[in-house]
Amino acid sequence: YSSEIKETTQDIQTTPEKIRWTWRKNFKDAEIRNLVMAWNGSRLLFSVREKNEKKGADSGGDVIIGLEYTGKEIKDWRVEGKIRNLLLNGSGKGLLVELEDGRLLFYSDWESDEKPLIMENAGAGATLSPNGKFIGVVRDSSKKNSVQVLSSKGDLIQDYTEGTGEASKSPEKTTLKWQRISFPFIENEKRFLRISDDGRLFLNDGDKLLWKANVEGSPIAVSSSILEGGILMVSISGEKEGIYFFNEKGELTGSAPLKGSASSLSCSNIGNICTAYGNSPKGQHISIYTPDGKNIGSYDVEEHADIDSKVFAADKGNVIVAGIKDKGGWSIQALDSKGVPVWYAPIEGGLRDFSVSWNGKRIAVITEDGKVIFFQIGDESKQDSK
Numbered sequence: 001y002s003s004e005i006k007e008t009t010q011d012i013q014t015t016p017e018k019i020r021w022t023w024r025k026n027f028k029d030a031e032i033r034n035l036v037m038a039w040n041g042s043r044l045l046f047s048v049r050e051k052n053e054k055k056g057a058d059s060g061g062d063v064i065i066g067l068e069y070t071g072k073e074i075k076d077w078r079v080e081g082k083i084r085n086l087l088l089n090g091s092g093k094g095l096l097v098e099l100e101d102g103r104l105l106f107y108s109d110w111e112s113d114e115k116p117l118i119m120e121n122a123g124a125g126a127t128l129s130p131n132g133k134f135i136g137v138v139r140d141s142s143k144k145n146s147v148q149v150l151s152s153k154g155d156l157i158q159d160y161t162e163g164t165g166e167a168s169k170s171p172e173k174t175t176l177k178w179q180r181i182s183f184p185f186i187e188n189e190k191r192f193l194r195i196s197d198d199g200r201l202f203l204n205d206g207d208k209l210l211w212k213a214n215v216e217g218s219p220i221a222v223s224s225s226i227l228e229g230g231i232l233m234v235s236i237s238g239e240k241e242g243i244y245f246f247n248e249k250g251e252l253t254g255s256a257p258l259k260g261s262a263s264s265l266s267c268s269n270i271g272n273i274c275t276a277y278g279n280s281p282k283g284q285h286i287s288i289y290t291p292d293g294k295n296i297g298s299y300d301v302e303e304h305a306d307i308d309s310k311v312f313a314a315d316k317g318n319v320i321v322a323g324i325k326d327k328g329g330w331s332i333q334a335l336d337s338k339g340v341p342v343w344y345a346p347i348e349g350g351l352r353d354f355s356v357s358w359n360g361k362r363i364a365v366i367t368e369d370g371k372v373i374f375f376q377i378g379d380e381s382k383q384d385s386k
Contacts, residue, residue: 023071027370032352033062034085035366038092041357042069044364045095045110046372047083064097066110069362071374074111087128090186094132094152098125106135108152117154129183129192130226136181136192147178147194158207160194176200184224184232185248195219199236203250211250216240221265229271231291235262243276245293254293259285263308267291269358273317273337279308286311286322288339297339301326309351314360321356321363323347332363345375 027048034047048063062083066074081099088095097105097116104126105116124140134157135150149158160178176196183192184203191210194202199215217238225231230248235258243262245254260278267274271291278285281304288297301324309323319342320335330351334342350368357363365373 022069022374022376024374025067025071025372027372030370032366032370032372034083035353035355035364035372036086036088037355037357037362037364038088039090039358040092041359041362041364041376043067043074043088043092044069044355044372044374045086045088046366047086049082064095064110067372069374069376079105085126087126089128089132090130091132094128096126096128096132096135104135104137106152106154108132117152119150119154125180127180127182129189130186131189133189134183134192136183138178138181140178145177147181149181149192158204179219180222182222182224184226185230186226193222193224193232195222195234199234199238201232201234201246201250203232203248213246213250213252215244220262223265223267223274225267225269225271225274225291227269227271229267229291231267231271231274233265233267233274233276235265235276237261243287243289243293245274245289245291247291253291254289256287256289256293256295259287259298261308264310266311266313268313268317270316273313273320275311275313275320277309277311277322279305284309284324286320286324286335286339288320288335288337297335297337299333299335299339299341303327307351310354312356312360314356314358319360321360323351323354325351332365334360343377347373 029051031049032046037044045066061079061081063076063078065076081101084100085098093109095107095110104119107116125138127136133152137148139146146161151157179197180195181192185191190206192204199217199219201213203210215236217236217240220235220237223233232246235243241258243256247253260280262276262278264277274289276287283302284305286299287295289295303326305325311322314321317337322333324331324333330347331344333344336342347365349371352366352368354365361377363375
């Protein structure tokens with residue numbers, strides 16, 4: 001592939017704060033995927049899959065590119081395989097690479113020259129804890145379905161096979177099929193949430209089961225307030241479809257009707273605001289809630305999007321950032337906590353993915369036609385750069 005970078009100062013929209021495109025990077029003969037960003041927006045990574053003109057020819061493994069927020073390239077390297085997903089810890093140093101063949105590659109510091117830890121046949125999905133100390137893996141095969149917690153060195157810490165949520169040595173015979181695992185809280189990073197495909201939730205602190213709950217449906221998405229508040233948010237499809245809110249004690253604090261597929265959920269870091277993006281044949285819906293399930297704002301577009309987009313609750317819940325398709329074109333839109341539009345940035349070339357810094361001031365976008373775009377809100381000198 002080849003690429004070129006172009007710096008711009010194009011104003012997006014007149015607002016109280018200066019909003020401008022900072023740079024864009026164009027890639028030729030390549031597909032851009034798997035965008036991730038450090039919490040402070042200082043680093044971003046994405047994968048590049050080369051397009052080979054010879055039909056049926058293999059272009060080799062995918063390439064990972066890491067950039068500074070200024071657009072300066074830090075590093076690029078090729079991996080042996082096709083990348084399914086990239087996961088970055090909060091500092092932007094620890095990187096987990098999930099390959100399509102099931103292998104995992106973990107870099108404790110991707111900017112260094114260290115070789116990755118390779119875990120073979122990892123299975124159906126993986127996640128990384130906020131500080132990168134733990135790796136969660138869902139293993140699913142004809143012989144075994146389990147959830148495992150590994151250390152950042154690849155050591156097995158916990159193994160939960162089919163059962164009622166107890167460790168694998170439990171004599172219980174009831175079968176659960178695990179769908180996902182997450183590490184919802186940064187303060188208690190040993191705590192992890194397991195979710196079965198029929199909507200049963202288990203929160204552990206290490207090997208101790210703290211609580212379990214049952215929302216009786218198929219989980220679609222999950223989010224949490226990572227810093228404060230202890231809020232867990234889960235969207236469920238089925239007879240009792242909806243969005244459910246739990247506190248860190250496992251108590252149901254509220255629920256709300258499901259509007260659209262609710263494919264993306266986000267809680268603010270301090271747990272005061274949660275939001276959901278839904279996409280249905282009737283259009284796209286962004287709903288904003290308090291942790292007790294009260295709907296305090298919304299934004300609706302009467303146009304079905306061809307892909308499900310995402311939503312982020314940023315800046316202590318003061319700003320909601322979402323990807324929206326309207327009148328045939330994509331844009332990144334910012335809303336206040338009531339759902340009132342604050343600013344928007346049209347995206348030419350089709351939206352593939354985007355990522356937002358915790359304060360909502362830095363936004364990176366990858367497009368369907370092979371561009372990486374970066375823009376920021378406010379004075380650059382007042383933002384974290386490290």
